[in-house]
Amino acid sequence: MKESFGSPTTISPLLLRNLLTSLFIYADKSLQTLAQKYKLLQLLRYLLISAFLRLLPSLDPSSETNYGYRLKSPITDNFVSTNTGGGGNGGGGGESGIGRALSQLLSIVNGIPVSSRKYEVVRSLAEKLIDENHQEGSAALREVNYKILSAAFLRTLSQLEAAVMDREGNHDGPSGDVAASEDFGNVNRVLRAVRYYGDMVLARLGKRVEPRWSGSSAEKLAAEVLWLAQKMVACGCAEEAVCKWASSTHLAWLSLSAEPRIQGSLVKVSAFLFKQARDLGGEQFGEESKKEQQRQTQMKMLMSWLPLLCRASNGTDVPVLSTRERAELERVMEDTIEMLEQEEEQEKVLSLWLHHFTLYPTSDWPNLHACYTRWCNACRKRLLLQ
Known part of the structure; x- marks a missing residue:
């Protein structure tokens, strides 16, 4: 009826x-x-x-x-x-x-x-x-x-x-x-x-x-x-979790002014999913379109959550991450940046890191100096070969 x-x-x-x-x-x-x-x-x-x-x-x-x-x-x-x-x-x-x-x-x-x-x-x-x-x-x-x-x-x-x-x-x-x-x-x-x-x-x-x-x-x-x-x-379902976290750009922006304890919790999520994003991008087999999609997700992860890592690495009572965990995550981020391949994308990420790394004087992490130096050397060599 x-x-x-x-x-x-x-x-x-x-x-x-x-x-x-x-x-x-x-x-x-x-x-x-x-x-x-x-x-x-x-x-x-x-x-x-x-x-x-x-x-x-x-x-x-x-x-x-x-x-x-x-x-x-x-x-x-x-x-x-x-x-x-x-x-x-x-x-x-x-x-x-x-x-x-x-x-x-x-x-x-x-x-x-x-x-x-x-x-x-x-x-x-x-x-x-x-x-x-x-x-x-x-x-x-x-x-x-x-x-x-x-x-x-x-x-x-x-x-x-x-x-x-x-x-x-x-x-x-x-x-x-x-x-x-x-x-x-x-x-x-x-x-x-x-x-x-x-x-x-x-x-x-x-x-x-x-x-x-x-x-x-x-x-x-x-x-x-x-x-x-x-x-x-x-x-x-790692790819699904990584993609959703990378796309949470508004939450990432809000996190920069959040309380230290909340920032610490978000750093732990980011650290875990950065590792998954690196591992997904390191797969040797797969369609080119899927590899491109994964590269874009890695780029979004870095641009969205790298500023928080520069700001919130110390914690309030104890460090959010241990010394070993921080060193491991630095290696993960360096690998992820170098997987981007395109010089312009690497420049965007490293420029963002340098800005936020120098903006917060109380934090000396993540230390991506070596990655930044390698990128500068690669740019110099490309210019000389032209």
């Missing part, structure tokens, strides 16, 4: 769509004025527009996915389906009972405080399911792990970014400039208003609203991002 136009199931999404559109237009006008003065705010406006355009189709009453959304994997042509309820993932392995169970467990891990005695119970159960799926050696179960872990990693990354943004809402931003401080605060007020009214509408419609994370939980979420990345690598 066809639903009439005036039925609640049709009107509610339309009301939500109209309200969110009005809020978005209001927020965009505020950002547009500020973006004319600061290039970083132009990027933030672009991210907001992109997010809204991806959300809008899901608010169409005729959409089959209703309030779900579908994300295209940057590595493959597969689609990872997620929903606001966290109870399961559509498509492929997510439609199975084991897929829905694992998806629910990973969603609950995000929501339980780490101080709760139930946190370790739920996390251990999720880890047990992931490991058992992998040990079975079944293609179907590997697909379950891939899809559910990928969706959980993306969700946790989004929550981590929100937690860091909420914590730094009244901060003066990375530049330390007074005018930038006022504009940064204005942007955050706009975003908070959009989130508040959006949550209120979703609550009235009976939709589950994800909790807003306090600053103290940013460390917890960063630890969960690292844990999920480790599980993805163990299950053969």
Whole structure:
């Protein structure tokens, strides 16, 4: 039987769509004025527009996915389906009972405080399911792990970014400039208003609203991002984790003004995934298009997260990384830079390193002097051969 136009199931999404559109237009006008003065705010406006355009189709009453959304994997042509309820993932392995169970467990891990005695119970159960799926050696179960872990990693990354943004809402931003401080605060007020009214509408419609994370939980979420990345690598999904972390440019920018403990947690994630990115790029076999894609991902990793490494290597109470770990990561970054092959790309990365390395006098790491010298020598030789 066809639903009439005036039925609640049709009107509610339309009301939500109209309200969110009005809020978005209001927020965009505020950002547009500020973006004319600061290039970083132009990027933030672009991210907001992109997010809204991806959300809008899901608010169409005729959409089959209703309030779900579908994300295209940057590595493959597969689609990872997620929903606001966290109870399961559509498509492929997510439609199975084991897929829905694992998806629910990973969603609950995000929501339980780490101080709760139930946190370790739920996390251990999720880890047990992931490991058992992998040990079975079944293609179907590997697909379950891939899809559910990928969706959980993306969700946790989004929550981590929100937690860091909420914590730094009244901060003066990375530049330390007074005018930038006022504009940064204005942007955050706009975003908070959009989130508040959006949550209120979703609550009235009976939709589950994800909790807003306090600053103290940013460390917890960063630890969960690292844990999920480790599980993805163990299950053969390293490329997916590396690509998503490399693409988290806004989180990388926010991290420069985050608290030292949060910075330390993000350094640990970056250190782990830098190693995976280097190993992926070192593969001798594969299609040229895939090698090019991996090279671009390595470039994004370096440009996004190298500034944080220059700033946050010391830690507060103890070093974030041990002396051995820091030396190893320096070798990893040197290898990754030299894998770029193109002289211009190496110049961009090394120029960025030199800027941030000299900007923070309290840190003497990462020490890429040898890599910088080799690049200078190679440039000199090329010029002489011309």
